[in-house]
Amino acid sequence: MTRTALVAQLRIITIEDGSILQVGDTVQTVPVSNVLAVQRELPRYAGNEGALSAFPVFAQEIPAVIVKEAVSLSIRNDDPYIRVPFIEITGVSTSGIVHLGNTGTIAAQVRTKHIRQMTRETAEAQSASP
Amino acid sequence: MNDDQIQMHVVNQSIVVGRVRILGVGSSSVFQVGDTETITCSSIFDTPPESLIVGPLVPFAPE
Numbered sequence: 001m002t003r004t005a006l007v008a009q010l011r012i013i014t015i016e017d018g019s020i021l022q023v024g025d026t027v028q029t030v031p032v033s034n035v036l037a038v039q040r041e042l043p044r045y046a047g048n049e050g051a052l053s054a055f056p057v058f059a060q061e062i063p064a065v066i067v068k069e070a071v072s073l074s075i076r077n078d079d080p081y082i083r084v085p086f087i088e089i090t091g092v093s094t095s096g097i098v099h100l101g102n103t104g105t106i107a108a109q110v111r112t113k114h115i116r117q118m119t120r121e122t123a124e125a126q127s128a129s130p
Numbered sequence: 131m132n133d134d135q136i137q138m139h140v141v142n143q144s145i146v147v148g149r150v151r152i153l154g155v156g157s158s159s160v161f162q163v164g165d166t167e168t169i170t171c172s173s174i175f176d177t178p179p180e181s182l183i184v185g186p187l188v189p190f191a192p193e
Contacts, residue, residue: 003142005163019155031158042187051191057176065170070135075165079144084163089152096155099162106169108158114177118184 005100006081011088012098019092026103031095034058035112041119055113062109 002025015021018033036050052058092098095108155161158171 003165007163025164033158036190038190040187044187046189046192048192049190051193054191055176057174060174062172062174071138072135073138073140075140075142077142079142082163083146084150085146085148087150087152087163089150089155089161091154091156093154093156095158097160097162098155099160099164099166102164103162103166104168106160106162106166106171108160108171110158110173112157112173112175113181114175115181115183117187118182119186120184 001077001080002102003077003079004081005102006083007087007100008085009087010100012092013090015092015096015098017094019094019096020098021092022097022099022103023101025101026099027105029097029099029103029106029108031097031108033095033110035094035110037112037114039116041117057113058111 012021017035018031020029020031022029034052036052036055038045038050089098094112095110097106097108099106152161157175158173160169160171
């Protein structure tokens, strides 16, 4: 017998960037995010730049977990409810999942490339300071 | 039955969590009230030394 989540009140301020709020059961949940995080000293951005194919991190294979052990699992639910009267979450971001209810498979994936671009003068000043 | 097989028996008794406060669920993370069979969360974060580019601002490859 499956269990039911009993949540009286749920408060979330923001959900963004490929994240999921799911109320109810699912079979499969697969959020995927590709992030190019760029910090520029001078805030100048050409509108069309940012092809992800230029960075191998967005193409490289993620090693899969191999389950070698054979596990015989049996679950008995004495109480058919999971009670959580109050949940408060400030932010859900970048393939984050908030799930009230049961699911079969969750497979979240995030790839982030973080790049900082500075002008020469600022970089030299920073490396010179202790 | 196979002798190498792991036998796992779970008894879920009554559970009540009065109040949950979370600041952030981020980058392929999960907060769940419920049961699940499989969770696979993977995250690649790449910020090597060469990610710091010093010099004139050159745009990245266009889409």
